[in-house]
Amino acid sequence: MTVLSTPSSSRPTGRVYWIVALSIVVWFAAYNLIQPLSDWLAYTAFHLSQGKLGESVAFFLYDVPKILLLLSGMIFLISIIRTFFSPERTRALLGGKREGVGNVLAALLGVVTPFCSCSAVPLFIGFVESGIPLGVTFSFLVAAPTINEVAIVMLLGLFGWKIAGLYILSGLVIAIIAGFLIRRLKLERYVEDFVWKIHNQGAFEGEKLTWPVRFARAWGSVKEIIGKVWLYVIVAIAIGAAIHGYVPESALVGIMGKQAWWSVPVAVLIGIPLYSNAAGMIPIVSALIEKGASLGTALAFMMAVVGLSLPEAIILRRVLKPQLLVIFFGTVAVAIIITGYLFNLII
């Protein structure tokens, strides 16, 4: 069972802090050992030369533990931050906010509020019911899946903090603009009628959480997420490593480079049906960039994979009429395409 267990009151809380402190030390030690260890394994233990095969193997042996370690560490941190937020608190924070300020706040809260994708409908109803404007609600609903924590960590690990920051920033801007546009278009009539008839009463009172409980919950989500993505990560890094070693430099400039203007929309179109493989896509994308694909095109592709998902569209169809659903997805798709072009221009 991978279900987290809340520490019972009988366990001394002091021990929990020791375990966390020790884990941090072990984490940093392991992280610093990856490079020498992977080199030693590839070139000394396996007797590989510095050629194509050796480089690919060293790349693989270095990236797999690095990404898995980064993922567990960062998800633990993010999950702890998330224990301070709940959909109920977010709704309370957004209530009574003006448009504009509301959109910005909604996009930011979309990143830190924990909820599973099938909760999009109750959240939508609960927000709209409590008087939060439709545009602000959409800013929240766009930001939450678009700025994905696994994608942030993968970008951080493979591209560095600048690209990860750009990804977060463009996700926020897309969410804010999408919400703003949807508000301007006055689309309330395209929300399914039953939504306006529901009366969602009161809010579930949050429990008071102690630090050991926060740690336990964060550890639980680390186990859950790693359990879901580790295989994708390994397979994707293996493919990335093969590209790294065997595909000639600048082989992709023609089809995925800046000159190919059509590559951004095509990348977005291909990205839409590829939902839920953020962990698996980024290592491959990173290898493609190395071989001449442009960053804007790659980033647009990743955002489409993570942010525009068919399963989510199907879930949201239960509260949104088709017209609004199309406008919602269309706005986000166009915003991602513009972001892609923008990055191709800047970088």
Add this chain to the structure above:
Amino acid sequence: MLAIKVLGPGCENCKKLAYLTERAVTNLSIEAKIEKVTDYAEIMKYPILSTPGLVIDEKLVVSGRIPSESEITTFLTTALLEA
């Protein structure tokens, strides 16, 4: 007898919560009726914003996360004492 409801449209998380609840009920060997509520209009009658949710005797005890089996057991025994 306890009336238990698992709120959620039927995704992985709700199924897991239903499974854990069934196990907790069996282990306690108490009488309970577990119902899965998948209709959004029904779900929203409870003060819930994110699924999965657990309702015991019409009281929402968990919202938006999967509790551990031991937590569910505590909820069940508390509800039994109150009943």
